[in-house]
Every structure is written in C-alpha cells, then in structure tokens.
Amino acid sequence: MEPSPSLSSANPAPPANPEDRIRHLPETAQAAFRKFRALGDVTALDPLIFAILENYAPRKPTQPLADVPGSTLLMDTLGFDSLAITEIVFFTEELFEITIANEELIRVRTLDDLRGFIQRKVRDRPSA
C-alpha cells in the first residue's frame, strides 16, 4: 500500500527540529551547527553558512563557495536572485529563531557581507 505523502495537515504546524532542518546539508555543516549550539561560537558557523548558500543557489556553483573570494557578489557573479536570497533569509530565521527585516538586507551584496550579517544576527539574538 502506498503511503500518503502528506505530512503537513496538522494545524498549526509543530515547530521543526533544527536537526531535521539541516539533514540535507553536508556532515561538516551539521557538525558546525552542533558545535555552535554547544559552544555559542559564531565563528564556527562558516561551514554551515556556505552549505546553506550552496543549498539555495539557483544553479549548482562551479566551485565550493568556501573557495570563492569573500568579495564575490552574490547576485551579479554567483547567480543568486532575490528569490534565493529570501529563501536563505527564511531558512536562517527558522534555524536560529531570529527575525531579519528587509532594510537589513539592503547592504548585503557579497559573500562576506552575508557571512558577517548572519554571524552578527545570531550573536546578537536575545536568547544567545
């Protein structure tokens, strides 16, 4: 018998387990997230941030983003569009239970901008 594929019909939806949210990411990224949760060290998040970016890239990057210069433009050079940026924002909000306003995103243009922005938001969140 085929199982019904629906998983979403409970209302309201229960909060997802953070581990479930990152299960599609590489093991190095999952380990970085666990290390961050254990130690609270935002500098440990880099592998996770790169993995999130690669996960939401509209087209598969030609090289690992960790090897790309930090000054590289997300939209003009790496091919991210505004939809992909909003997906990354949503995923990050859900994972770290933070809120990101549209105005905060205006200055985010490069890989380093985004890395630094996420690190600051996570570091400064009320529960951190």
Place this chain on the structure above:
Amino acid sequence: MALLPVITGLGFITSIGNDRATVLRSLRELRHGFAPFDFLGNPQVPIKVAGTIKDFAFPSLNSRDWRWPVGYAIERETLRSLAPHGLYALCALEQALADAGLARADLTAGSTGLFCASAGSPLLLTNHINQMHATRGMRGDPMGIVSSIAGTLNFNLAAHYKIAGAVCGFVSACASSSHALGYAMDEIRLGRQSRMLVVGAEDMNAESILPFASLRALSTNPDPATASRPFDGRRDGFVGTGGAVALIIEDAALARRRGARIYAELIGWGQAGDGHSVAISHPEGAGLREGMRRALADGHVNPADIDYVNAHATSTTAGDRSEAIALQATFTAGGATPRVSSTKALTGHGLSLAGAMEAAFSALAIAEKFIPGAAHLEEPDPICAGLDLPRTSLDEAPRLVLNNSSGFGGSNVCHVLRSVS
C-alpha cells in the same frame, strides 16, 4: 485558408503510464493504474484506492527528498517553486516537446503561448498557511504562494520555458484543462499564436483527493479492479488520481512546414453551463448536451459523423446518468451510434487534468487507429440503453472523436478531433 489547430506532441505522467508507449498499451489492453492507497495513515478512512503515479516519490515537503524518473534534469532554480504536480507537468511537457521535435529555443519568440490547468496544491497551501499561523504571521516560505495557489503551473512553466506569448491558467474544476485546450484552439484560429502548449496536472495525495469524500463523490470499493466502473449499474463514485498531460498545439501550416507528425486536427469545441447546481450535474445533462451541440456545430459535423466519444463519466451515480441521457439525446435519438467509453475506468478521475488527458487519449486513438474499450463495465446501468459501450478496445480507426468534460457549477466543455485530412 483558415487556420487549423493540430496536435503535434503529447506527454504523459499518468496512473496508466509515464510515457506514450506505456499509455498506449494500457489503453489498448485496458490495464488500469489503480492501487491500494493509505489516506492519511488512517485505516478508518473508507476510501482505499487511488490512481497512483509510479516512479515519483514525495516523502516530505522538502524537494530535496523528491524523486522522479531518470532522464529529467531539473535545476534547483526550477524545482524550488514547484508543487508535486508541477514536477509531473514539467516531465510531461519535456516529453511533449521532444515528441513534437521542438527545443526550448523554439518557444521564446512570442508566437508560442502556454495555457495550464490545475487546482493548485492543497498540500503545499495548507503547509504554508499552517506556517503562517505557527509564527503568528511573522514569516513563511518565500515560495509558498507561487508553488501552491491555482496558477502555479503557468507561473512556473512560463518562467522555465521563457514563454513570451499568451500565458494563462484556467479554473473550472474538472473541465479546467478542457477549457485550456479550447481557448488554445482559439488562439491558433484567431491568428494570435502559432503554437500553444497546453498542460493539465494535479497532485496525487490525500489533500487533493480526499476532500471529495465529503461530497460522497469517491468510491468506497476497495478493489482496484472494479472501483472505477463508469456507466456500470453498481458504480459508487470516482477514484481519484493526479499526474500531468501536455499537448503541443500548432497551426497546421506551421506543423507541415517543419515536417512535424500530426496526431489529429482540432476542428471544433463548445461549452455550455448547466445553470443548475454548484456540485451536481443537471439531471437531464442539459449543459453537456448543449456543449456537444456547439462543439459539433463549430466543427461543421453531424452527430452521425462521430465515430467515438471519450465520455467524461467519472463513475459517480448522478454524473454518469446525466451524461448517458445527454448522449442519448445528442446521438441515439437521431439514429447515431458512436462507440462510447470513459477512460477514467483505467486512469481514475484526474480533476483539472482530466480534459487534457482524455483529449490526448483521443488523439492517440485517432493516430494509432483504435478505440479504447469501456473497461470494468459488466452490468451497464439501464439508463445507458442504446449507447454502444464496447467492452474491449477495438481495432477500428476513428475519423472523428468527441471528447467530453464537465466541472463543478455545471461547466461543460467538448472538443471535436479529426484524423489528418
């Protein structure tokens, strides 16, 4: 010379096959696509069977978990905003374009349009709204709307294929993709477009199918071999299905210039409302009868000229009865006896997808010179007296085929297809 729409490409993701050859064999040999289906993991649900789509899997809402047949290369840029039926549709359209000998570059000039039909994705819409409630409106999946609302097919496919011609979605429930096809014919006939892509699709899950149980419209028969039996006296409701079907419609002159295979000509269509009930067909089939009359008049053919009718009949008590009466009034009363069958006996009822799916089956019947039989029909309802319902598929080449569809609110749409002149 008048512009004439013709069908030059077909693509299938259906319960009876995910390619033309498999679908053709299923129609010829009357192989159904039903299987036991676990609705919501609740054994108390009385609906036990569905027209399942094979070789696809949607084990979670995360598209990273989705699986589809090999041979379809789909970038995340496209996958990120698709519903399950959007994935079906993309695969069906890829097949249809390859079948028609068209490349993506052939679609972008503005002379190609795209008409689609689906009910949207209740599964993804429910999830999106639940998410909104859970966060008290603070955030939601950015792709939540474009992946779930009615119109998701045309949003996604138009963007993916860079369609610059007419783009529209049609919503008339189970007549939706028949409307899409009819209006696509008009785009060609009016000279507005030289090529139209027509796609019908639906999710295949509890969220899309089970709500019809509330209307008591679904069969509770647990036997996949008999649950869907249109026009049979023991029918007790329809069996739900999903999937996608795509048709490539072109002006005949364009098709001939580029040496395309032509399955069938689309020579007429008609529509008429029942003016009766939100969810129950007119007891005498009034709207469907008028829809057939208008389609035949549009095609300049007489009822006696029709060789085969692909009936809408879904296997519901009231709907099949209405259509049988409408068919008798249109054909039998005047001495015409076309072959009649409902291929929903094999596929189940594809809702918005149904009309396009059955138009494609009709085109296959014309091109492959056969008539699909009335599967699972053992004891015809006495109301069908006078209708020619062949129990097996026939090696007869239909020259003219009528394809019927009916939707909620009494929307009735009919197409006339003709073998190539």
